[in-house]
Amino acid sequence: xxxxxxxxxxxxxxxxxxxxxxxxxxxxxxxxxxxxxxxxxxxxxxxxxxxxxxxxxxxxxxxxxxxxxxxxxxxxxxxxxxxxxxxxxxxxxxxxxxxxxxxxxxxxxxxxxxxxxxxxxxxxxxxxxxxxxxxxxxxxxxxxxxxxxxxxxxxxxxxxxxxx
Amino acid sequence: xxxxxxxxxxxxxxxxxxxxxxxxxxxxxxxxxxxxxxxxxxxxxxxxxxxxxxxxxxxxxxxxxxxxxxxxxxxxxxxxxxxxxxxxxxxxxxxxxxxxxxxxxxxxxxxxxxxxxxxxxxxxxxxxxxxxxxxxxxxxxxxxxxxxxxxxxxxxxxxxxxxxxxxxxxxxxxxxxxxxxxxxxxxxxxxxxxxxxxxxxxxxxxxxxxxxxxxxxxxxxxxxxxxxxxxxxxxxxxxxxxxxxxxxxxxxxxxxxxxxxxxxxxxxxxxxxxxxxxxxxxxxxxxxxxxxxxxxxxxxxxxxxxxxxxxxxxxxxxxxxxxxxxxxxxxxxxxxxxxxxxxxxxxxxxxxxxxxxxxxxxxxxxxxxxxxxxxxxxxxxxxxxxxxxxxxxxxxxxxxxxxxxxxxxxxxxxxxxxxxxxxxxxxxxxxxxxxxxxxxxxxxxxxxxxxxxxxxxxxxxxxxxxxxxxxxxxxxxxxxxxxxxxxxxxxxxxxxxxxxxxxxxxxxxxxxxxxxxxxxxxxxxxxxxxxxxxxxxxxxxxxxxxxxxxxxxxxxxxxxxxxxxxxxxxxxxxxxxxxxxxxxxxxxxxxxxxxxxxxxxxxxxxxxxxxxxxxxxxxxxxxxxxxxxxxxxxxxxxxxxxxxxxxxxxxxxxxxxxxxxxxxxxxxxxxxxxxxxxxxxxxxxxxxxxxxxxxxxxxxxxxxxxxxxxxxxxxxxxxxxxxxxxxxxxxxxxxxxxxxxxxxxxxxxxxxxxxxxxxxxxxxxxxxxx
Numbered sequence: 001x002x003x004x005x006x007x008x009x010x011x012x013x014x015x016x017x018x019x020x021x022x023x024x025x026x027x028x029x030x031x032x033x034x035x036x037x038x039x040x041x042x043x044x045x046x047x048x049x050x051x052x053x054x055x056x057x058x059x060x061x062x063x064x065x066x067x068x069x070x071x072x073x074x075x076x077x078x079x080x081x082x083x084x085x086x087x088x089x090x091x092x093x094x095x096x097x098x099x100x101x102x103x104x105x106x107x108x109x110x111x112x113x114x115x116x117x118x119x120x121x122x123x124x125x126x127x128x129x130x131x132x133x134x135x136x137x138x139x140x141x142x143x144x145x146x147x148x149x150x151x152x153x154x155x156x157x158x159x160x161x162x163x164x
Numbered sequence: 165x166x167x168x169x170x171x172x173x174x175x176x177x178x179x180x181x182x183x184x185x186x187x188x189x190x191x192x193x194x195x196x197x198x199x200x201x202x203x204x205x206x207x208x209x210x211x212x213x214x215x216x217x218x219x220x221x222x223x224x225x226x227x228x229x230x231x232x233x234x235x236x237x238x239x240x241x242x243x244x245x246x247x248x249x250x251x252x253x254x255x256x257x258x259x260x261x262x263x264x265x266x267x268x269x270x271x272x273x274x275x276x277x278x279x280x281x282x283x284x285x286x287x288x289x290x291x292x293x294x295x296x297x298x299x300x301x302x303x304x305x306x307x308x309x310x311x312x313x314x315x316x317x318x319x320x321x322x323x324x325x326x327x328x329x330x331x332x333x334x335x336x337x338x339x340x341x342x343x344x345x346x347x348x349x350x351x352x353x354x355x356x357x358x359x360x361x362x363x364x365x366x367x368x369x370x371x372x373x374x375x376x377x378x379x380x381x382x383x384x385x386x387x388x389x390x391x392x393x394x395x396x397x398x399x400x401x402x403x404x405x406x407x408x409x410x411x412x413x414x415x416x417x418x419x420x421x422x423x424x425x426x427x428x429x430x431x432x433x434x435x436x437x438x439x440x441x442x443x444x445x446x447x448x449x450x451x452x453x454x455x456x457x458x459x460x461x462x463x464x465x466x467x468x469x470x471x472x473x474x475x476x477x478x479x480x481x482x483x484x485x486x487x488x489x490x491x492x493x494x495x496x497x498x499x500x501x502x503x504x505x506x507x508x509x510x511x512x513x514x515x516x517x518x519x520x521x522x523x524x525x526x527x528x529x530x531x532x533x534x535x536x537x538x539x540x541x542x543x544x545x546x547x548x549x550x551x552x553x554x555x556x557x558x559x560x561x562x563x564x565x566x567x568x569x570x571x572x573x574x575x576x577x578x579x580x581x582x583x584x585x586x587x588x589x590x591x592x593x594x595x596x597x598x599x600x601x602x603x604x605x606x607x608x609x610x611x612x613x614x615x616x617x618x619x620x621x622x623x624x625x626x627x628x629x630x631x632x633x634x635x636x637x638x639x640x641x642x643x644x645x646x647x648x649x650x651x652x653x654x655x656x657x658x659x660x661x662x663x664x665x666x667x668x669x670x671x672x673x674x675x676x677x678x679x680x681x682x683x684x685x686x687x688x689x690x691x692x693x694x695x696x697x698x699x700x701x702x703x704x705x706x707x708x709x710x711x712x713x714x715x716x717x718x719x720x721x722x723x724x725x726x727x728x729x730x731x732x733x734x735x736x737x738x739x740x741x742x743x744x745x746x747x748x749x750x751x752x753x754x755x756x757x758x759x760x761x762x763x764x765x766x767x768x769x770x771x772x773x774x775x776x777x778x779x780x781x782x783x784x785x786x787x788x789x790x791x792x793x794x795x796x797x798x799x800x801x802x803x804x805x806x807x808x809x810x811x812x813x814x815x816x817x818x819x820x821x822x823x824x825x826x827x828x829x830x831x832x833x834x835x836x837x838x839x840x841x842x843x844x845x846x847x848x849x850x851x852x853x854x855x856x857x858x859x860x861x862x863x864x865x866x867x868x869x870x871x872x873x874x875x876x877x878x879x880x881x882x883x884x885x886x887x888x889x890x891x892x893x894x895x896x897x898x899x900x901x902x903x904x905x906x907x908x909x910x911x912x913x914x915x916x917x918x919x920x921x922x923x924x925x926x927x928x929x930x931x932x933x934x
Contacts, residue, residue, distance in 0.1 A: 058672040059782065073783040075706070076641075076672035092290040092317025097564075103925055105546045106564040106588050109348075111290040111315030129613070129643040129670055131725070132708025132756030132773075133590060134548040136784065137813045138857045138875060138905055139832070140923075151318030 047085040051148045053158035054080045058127060068161040071141055074130040077160075081124045081148050088116040093124055094149040100142030139164060201390045201424065201503040203264075204256065204416030208375045208383045212253035213626035214580075216295035216351065217375045217383065220314060221246045225300035233377030234272055237284060239356035240367025247314055248372060249289065249298065251351030252385045254343070255624060256415065258578040261510040261517065263445070264388035265340035267322070267352060270381040271329045274370040275363075281327045282368050283357040285320025286334040288342070289350035292566070292586035292614070294630050304586065304616060305632045314353045323357065326370055338513070340387065345511045346518050346544030348566045348584035390509045391415070393427060393501050395575055398525035400534035403488045404480035405525045407468075409499055411475055421504065426471045428500045428508065430464025431479065431486065435896045435904075436540070436924055437464040437498040439518045442510045458486035464498060471502075494526040494535070494894050518544045519578075522926070526894055535894055538917060538929040539576020543569050546923050548873075548907030549645075550592040550862065552608055556914030557597075558622045560608055561927045562589030568610060569927070570625055573915055576929055580625040587614025591645035591710060592908070595622055596685075602651045602662040603628065603686050609648055611667050615640030617683060619665075631688035633681040639671040644758070647711040648685060649720065649740050657718050659741040662686040666720055666740075668707030675727040676703035680711075680736070682744055692744030702733045702749055709758040709815075713740075716765035717794050719747055723755035728775050728782035735759070735770055737797060748797040752790060754782075758815040761794065762825050763865065767842055768792040769818060769827060773811040787812040787831065791840055791847070801840065803847035809834050814860025814908060819884065821865055826850075826884060828870050830858035835872055835880075837887055851887025855880050859908040862918075869933060871918050873906030879920060881934045891934040896924055 056063035059075025069077070079095060090113055097106040110124045130136055144160040208215045219229040219236045222245045229236075235248035250267070267286065276282040291310060293303035303309050322334035336352065343349035354372075361367050373381025393409040411424050428449060430437045441462025443449045450469045453459045459466045465486040468477045479495070481488035489495045499521050501509040510517035525536035545563035551571075552560040558579065559571040567582040568589060593610045601607055606622045615636060619628040634640055649664040658664075663685030669678045677698070682691040696704025705725035712721040719737045726734035733749035753772035760769045770792060774785030786808040791800040810832030819826040823842035828835065835858050837851040856876045863870035863884065872880045878892040896904045910919040911932075921927040 070781075070783065073781050075782075076670075090287075090311055090313075090316045090318075092315065099546060099923055101923075103546055103923055104544065104564060107545065108566070108587070109290045109315075111310035111317060113311030113313075127641055127672060129590065129641060129672070129708065131706070131784075133643060134905070134907070137756070137811065138548065138859070140905065 046087065049086055049150060049155055050084045051150070051156035052082040052084070053146050053148055053156055054082070055160055056080070059131070067159070068163065070164065071130060071136045071139060071162050072164060074136070074162070077128040077130050079126045079128065079146055083122045083124070083150070084120060086114045086120045086122055086150070088114050088118065091151055095124075095126055096147040097128060098145045098147065099140065100144060102145070105144075135162065201419055201422050201507055202414050202416035203386060203388045203419065206252055206254070206256065206385045206387065207379065208250070208252055208385070209379060210375050212255070213621065213624045214251070214253035214255060215375055216249070216251040218249045218295050218298050219246055220249065220298060220300040222300050222313060225312065226302070228297060228299050230295050230298075231376050233374055234371035235354075235374045236369065236371050237354050237356055238367055238369040239282070239359045239361040240369070241360045241362050244367055245313070245356070245359045247353055247355040249293065249314065249351055249353055250383050251349070252383070254349070255580045257387060257389060258580045259392040259394070259519070260344065260389040261392070261508065261520070262337070262341045262344050262387060262389050263507060263512070265335070265337045266386045267334045267336050268384040268386070269332045269334075269354070269372040271326055271332055272371050272373055272381055274326055274329060275366070276326045276328070276368055276370060278327045280368070281325050282370065283323050283325050284332065284354055284370070285357045286322045286336055287316035287320055287353045287355070288339045289315060289353050290317055291315035292348070292350055292584060294627070304630055306635060307632055307637055316353050320357065332372070341511045341513050343581070344519060345513060346565055346567070349581070350584055389416070390501060390503060390507050392509045392519070392521045393499050394577060396499055396521045396523050396539070398497060398523040398536050400525040400527040400536050402529050403491055403527055404478055405489050405495060405497070405527055406476065406478045407497055407499065407523065408476045409521070411473060411501065423504055424473070425502055425504045426473055427468065428466060428502055429468035429477060430461055430498045430500070431467045432464050432496045433493055436496040436522060436926060438462065439542070442517050442520070443500055443508050445507050445512050446505060448506055456485050489527050491528045492526065494524055494896065496522060496524050496896075498522045518542045524928075538931055541569065541571050541576045541578070541927045542925060543567070543921065543927055544925050546925055547589065547921050548859070548905065548923070549590060549921070550908035550910045551919045551921060551927055552593045552595050553910045553912055553919065554595045554597055554606065554622065555912045558595065558606070559910070559919050559927070560593065560595060560622060561921055562591070562593065562610070564588040566612070568620065570622060571927065573912060573917065573919070573929060583620055583625045583627070585610065585612050585614070585618060586616050587612035590643045592910070593645050594648050596648055596650065596663070600650050600652050601685070609646040609665050609685070611642035611646050613641055613643070615642065617642070617646060617665065617667060617688065619685065619688065629688040631683065633667065633683055633688070633690060634669060634679050634693065636671070639669065639673060641670045641672070642667060643670040643708045644668060645710040647713050647720070649713045653715055655715070655718065657741075660684065660691055664691060664740050666711045668711065668722055668724065670706045670708055672706055675705045675725070676732075678704040678706055678724065680704070680707070680722055680738065682740065692742050694738065694744050694746065701746060703727070705732065705734070705754070708756045712759045712761060714761060714765055714794060719794070721759040721768060723757060723759055723770055725754040726751055728754060728777045734772065735792070750797055753788070757787070757812050760816050760818045762818050763821045765794060767800065767825065767840065768794040769816045771812040771816060771829070784811045786810055789816060789827070789829065789838075789847070791845065800845040801847055803838060805831070805836055805849065805852065809836070813858065817861045817863055817870065819863060819865045828861045828863065828884065830855070830860055830872060832857065834858070835861060835882060837884060853882055853887055853889050855889065857905070859906065862909045862911045864911060864913060871909040871911065871932070873909055873920055875903070875905045877903035877906065879906055879909060879918065879930065881932070893930055893934050895920070895922055895928060
């Protein structure tokens, strides 16, 4: 499955390269089209972009990470995405917070720049109010999910349990 | 080469040559040339309210460069790069499916040449920016870009090679299809693909015609599209549903030989046809199937496949190859307009098409049991706040995808393409009509999770002004709505010179330092700010509610959390006048509920959430409803139901013109109707109506009914005098997150309709009484 995804993505990228038609674009696109891989940095291939999604409640002192929360006590849901192996350049993260069942509840974009000298790591943090919102007032409980995409490619998904 | 000739060639290339080139480059066969029904070219100009452009300059990173006759894109080392931002006003095309989009910029000067060509890339901007403020470093006021130089991601969507003056063309079809498919449209950024060039110390500089320059050189956008049908209605009968629609007149240049020929209608039982179920362009969905057979497209059944230009269809046993609609079951219909080449009114993109016209009806044996929506409008995101409303004029629906939808309440059609904001909108925003507004304009004041406050013209979707009212860059996180004190309705003690917009912050990182701000409604400038634990103001926790304007008592009422205790204030009475002051505060426990006043403003009703702290965790409990004397803040009476029912939702609805007042409120599992007698300062419980996770109720003192959204997929119509759950209007059942959660209801007494949004990512209009 990973390999299939990778091939598809590379085809798309080569299309862009052909259409662009310049050496500069070619270099940029090769860099931008790397896909996740489970094999790490072998054979000179740059390591795959990875994202680690974590959650906490900013109503709890020091906002400890957890994956299950109660809608009756949660103040704000904080979603932290730690990006690794991101190639140098401009990037746009899309964070989707999905209702149980899969419909979009919130979709946010965050842009960031990875400099050429960077290790390719970057962290984003988004806060979604819960207390006093329909999540708590209408008791929208169950398995929510959070999807993190970078530059249009889905990189990671994480389940978030909200209970009574 | 004249510009006109150049543009002509561009149009030809875009529509007939480019696909072939792509096919050759890909080494694959694109058998069908890109044909479509209509094409229109939008030339940006300064009279278009939603058009914008600017240059951002790395060498002057804090300066705004707008209003110039040209846009500059420069590649230059030593922090000398420049980039251009362009946004087109798409208002002329609110209800279309995009098939192709090409942006043409006129190069008015360049030091590129045949020997030194430059490749420029076009990128979809990823964050909201405001033209009058935007700089290399910041996008709105003091809010920085995520990355200096503009927020973009990945590779350019389209590129153009420049070697001299003349047109430069960018094919941006996928970007514009996304804008018409639920993604925010923050415009396009143009930059050199190889920045930081030296070139003898002068770099490479190209100027393009701008919106403010000569119209012959202004940015152009050529869009090829298929319109949606208009005025779609559904009338249920006995085992039948009759649909009517109007095939629109062309608004662009018609592609020769491709008139609109008819429609394809998909039907689904119980819930909407999902966005991924759409006919494939150039293909008739019934082609190759036996006559009379039932054909499906995704999860929709093809119940009508017409080439005759019909504008009506009755779905019944005689006409429908998939069978008559069953009585007592709701059906959703999605109507795709098609042209002669079988291009449909949708976005042919991988994640499906959201904005094709839909409608819903439930047939049954008698007229009294037949149900139907007046309109359905897909918003692609969940927002359970009541739609904003100016009766019979406009409905505005927020979203969790940073979009604001302006909808014609008569037809359900978008009045203009969605307005892209900086963040999600959680609440119902106030709409002020021009006759009352100090702006003399129809305007909605919106606060978003991005921490910005906007004044948006509801006629055009233009952002009149936007401010970051506290200066914070990450912590406003507005959850409640703004309230507006109208100058025209205020007495002489109201001293602000214009309408006053009031909003409270939701900074979850502090329980004491939140803020309430008053803004000038005409321009967003700060009138006053109250900050918790500062300047003598008591500590102020998060605000999730909407302030209440009290014209009679000359005050603004705000509720807040109180750090999960009963010592910190949670009810605030404020002066509207500069410099802002706290007239009164009370510690009544954490409050999420907005306050309500009686018609005479002689009693204020608020409720806490019954929050308690156990083992360090603060949890919501059972509400207490308070009746407050709004003059002196004295608590007149309290009420809790005999059987605990959790926290009150939204706000208490107050009905009646005189005491005893009727208060209707929703809690965890019931809608409660209680009476408050001011002469006795006493609450009396009248009715408790079980409804699953109800929304806040809406009603009017001149009506006997109130309306409540539920988590069971229905809108409940409650008869207040009897406490009967009269009639439940079916919205949908199964849905993602089964069944759909119905949001708060808006009541349009002008058209006798209610409007709701649901977790099925749609908004609906229904006629009342049910």
